[in-house]
Amino acid sequence: MKAIYLLGICFVLAVASVGAQAEEGKPVKIAKKLSWTGCGIAKKAFMAELSKAYESSYNVSIALTGGGATKGIRQVHDGKTDMGGSCRYLLPAHEKEQGVRMEPVAWDALVVIVHPDNPVNNITLSQIRQVYLGRITNWKSLGGPTKAMHLYARKGKTSGIG
Numbered sequence: 687m688k689a690i691y692l693l694g695i696c697f698v699l700a701v702a703s704v705g706a707q708a709e710e711g712k713p714v715k716i717a718k719k720l721s722w723t724g725c726g727i728a729k730k731a732f733m734a735e736l737s738k739a740y741e742s743s744y745n746v747s748i749a750l751t752g753g754g755a756t757k758g759i760r761q762v763h764d765g766k767t768d769m770g771g772s773c774r775y776l777l778p779a780h781e782k783e784q785g786v787r788m789e790p791v792a793w794d795a796l797v798v799i800v801h802p803d804n805p806v807n808n809i810t811l812s813q814i815r816q817v818y819l820g821r822i823t824n825w826k827s828l829g830g831p832t833k834a835m836h837l838y839a840r841k842g843k844t845s846g847i848g
Contacts, residue, residue, distance in 0.1 A: 717768075723751045724758025724771030732792060733771060762786050806830040 722733060729752050737748035751767070758770025760782040776783045798814060800806060806828050809817075816822040817837060826832045 718746055720746060720748045720768040721751070722748050722758075722769045722771065723753055723761045723767040724769075725755045725773045726752040727773060728771035728792075759783050759786055804830055 722729075722737070729750055733748075733750055737750060741747045748769075755772035755774050758767070758772050759776065761767040762770040763782045763784070763786050770786075772788070776786060776788060778784070798809065804825065806825060809828055813822060813828060817835065818839070822828065823835055824832060825835060
């Protein structure tokens with residue numbers, strides 16, 4: 687089976703932009719437990735191991751909760767969790783995503799798969815974008831046969847995976 691590889695989806699760590707600040711001359715209380723909510727893929731891929739290593743090094747545990755990218759971002763905004771994991775960028779028009787700072791921590795690969803009999807050997811990032819925007823709908827536009835494309839993608843208004 688032919689596969690065309692393309693780097694794409696960015697996993698990011700959402701961190702609240704508003705933090706506790708110490709008054710001048712007063713000691714800062716260091717938390718012994720932090721919370722993280724977000725993308726289940728990021729939780730499984732690296733947060734479980736990262737949280738164990740952090741606890742081992744700093745004696746501060748991180749409680750992990752899944753629930754998705756949107757939940758992670760919006761619970762950071764609402765102050766319900768200390769950190770959130772997301773596999774998508776912020777939706778700037780949504781009020782519960784304003785004031786949240788995103789820090790990329792890892793990249794994931796997006797894999798485009800075509801049938802082994804398809805003669806198309808290479809697709810550019812620009813062409814993939816045009817396919818997903820619905821501007822390219824026939825394989826002929828990519829140097830293949832005159833056949834309609836059958837595009838399968840997970841749909842979601844706020845999913846980073848969709």
